[in-house]
Amino acid sequence: MHTQTLKTEISVAEMVTALLAGSAALLVLGLQPILLGELVEARQVTLEGVGLVAMAEIVALGIGVLLGDLARPLKHLRTVTAMATLCALALDALTPRVSGDLGFALVRAAAGLAEGLLVWATTAVIVRCANPARLAGVFFVVQTAVQALTGLALARWVIPTLGWQGAFQVVAALMLLPLLLARAMPRGLQPLAAPAQTGFRWSRQTGLPLLTVFLQMATLGSLWAYLEPLGKGAGFEAKDIQTLIAAALGMQIVGGCAGSALVRRLHAWPTLLAGSALLAAIALAVSRTPSGGTWQFAALCAAFAFVWLFIAPYQMGLAFDADGSGRVASLVPAAQLFGIAFGPLVASFVVEGENAAAVPMVSAAFAAAAALALLASASARRTLARAA
Numbered sequence: 001m002h003t004q005t006l007k008t009e010i011s012v013a014e015m016v017t018a019l020l021a022g023s024a025a026l027l028v029l030g031l032q033p034i035l036l037g038e039l040v041e042a043r044q045v046t047l048e049g050v051g052l053v054a055m056a057e058i059v060a061l062g063i064g065v066l067l068g069d070l071a072r073p074l075k076h077l078r079t080v081t082a083m084a085t086l087c088a089l090a091l092d093a094l095t096p097r098v099s100g101d102l103g104f105a106l107v108r109a110a111a112g113l114a115e116g117l118l119v120w121a122t123t124a125v126i127v128r129c130a131n132p133a134r135l136a137g138v139f140f141v142v143q144t145a146v147q148a149l150t151g152l153a154l155a156r157w158v159i160p161t162l163g164w165q166g167a168f169q170v171v172a173a174l175m176l177l178p179l180l181l182a183r184a185m186p187r188g189l190q191p192l193a194a195p196a197q198t199g200f201r202w203s204r205q206t207g208l209p210l211l212t213v214f215l216q217m218a219t220l221g222s223l224w225a226y227l228e229p230l231g232k233g234a235g236f237e238a239k240d241i242q243t244l245i246a247a248a249l250g251m252q253i254v255g256g257c258a259g260s261a262l263v264r265r266l267h268a269w270p271t272l273l274a275g276s277a278l279l280a281a282i283a284l285a286v287s288r289t290p291s292g293g294t295w296q297f298a299a300l301c302a303a304f305a306f307v308w309l310f311i312a313p314y315q316m317g318l319a320f321d322a323d324g325s326g327r328v329a330s331l332v333p334a335a336q337l338f339g340i341a342f343g344p345l346v347a348s349f350v351v352e353g354e355n356a357a358a359v360p361m362v363s364a365a366f367a368a369a370a371a372l373a374l375l376a377s378a379s380a381r382r383t384l385a386r387a388a
Contacts, residue, residue: 019142021177067116081121234297269321
């Protein structure tokens with residue numbers, strides 16, 4: 001895969017710090033099935049409200065990324081990191097004191113804005129490195145490893161002892177990491193090349209990669225947010241499905257490592273098209289899993305998790321293929337987050353009481369739409385090539 005890289009003088013230590021800061025910001029994203037499942041179990045939120053709470057935080061995360069991209073406080077990266085971390089930490093600690101669908105949605109939305117600024121800071125570093133697609137893959141692996149270890153600890157020790165309130169307190173405590181590391185972030189970053197220099201303009205060619213990313217993440221987010229009730233329908237107990245979620249995060253690490261290792265050998269477009277087809281097939285298979293088919297459900301979760309992180313580096317690669325300046329790539333995290341939020345929102349409309357059996361069909365529909373967007377993207381590139 002050929003991409004135009006953006007070389008700046010960013011040290012390895014600064015890259016590692018940026019990845020850890022972004023991983024802390026996205027911690028709740030991976031833990032949502034466990035945290036939201038516990039809130040439903042404790043009757044703090046309704047099953048119908050799960051989509052609202054999940055959407056509120058993730059949409060706010062995407063808005064936070066966009067705000068960072070619009071304001072571009074590149075000369076104050078350390079200050080932004082420290083202030084955003086403090087806000088997220090305070091709101092995580094405040095979460096156990098609220099109640100109801102609306103209360104949780106408002107607090108988590110506020111936390112999402114702060115987390116989004118941290119993700120923006122991480123992305124600003126990634127798109128300015130020599131191999132942004134591979135570093136994006138590494139970022140997904142690091143964040144998922146943190147999520148997997150934290151999820152296992154919450155499921156096995158924290159929640160049984162301290163309940164869902166203790167889980168959010170642990171998340172707040174982990175936000176101390178980027179706070180302590182804020183001074184190790186790059187002191188400042190150079191702006192990306194101006195559109196007048198690169199010839200960048202918004203068009204079908206530059207917009208379709210973001211639409212593809214949005215639809216693929218909606219595929220993933222819709223199924224992931226309702227994994228616990230779907231698992232219970234397959235025969236899992238609450239504690240076992242939480243452990244399965246932590247194991248799925250571990251499988252994501254395997255997928256992310258494989259995707260990052262192969263990102264220079266596989267082209268982005270066919271890889272993402274195959275990924276969309278696989279995700280659609282997995283979602284349809286989940287919808288056909290019978291009650292008591294725990295092994296089948298676990299195997300499908302493993303495949304789902306592997307594909308999720310495997311395709312992540314190629315989403316960044318697709319953006320760089322469409323625009324080598326990095327402008328589109330810098331918006332990939334926002335598209336990912338909006339997609340992950342939109343998926344659970346749409347899925348919530350097909351949930352009836354405690355029954356989430358129709359959710360996999362929503363996921364499969366998003367996967368099919370992502371495949372269509374990829375085909376349209378290929379058509380746009382052929383049209384541009386003929387015109388050239």
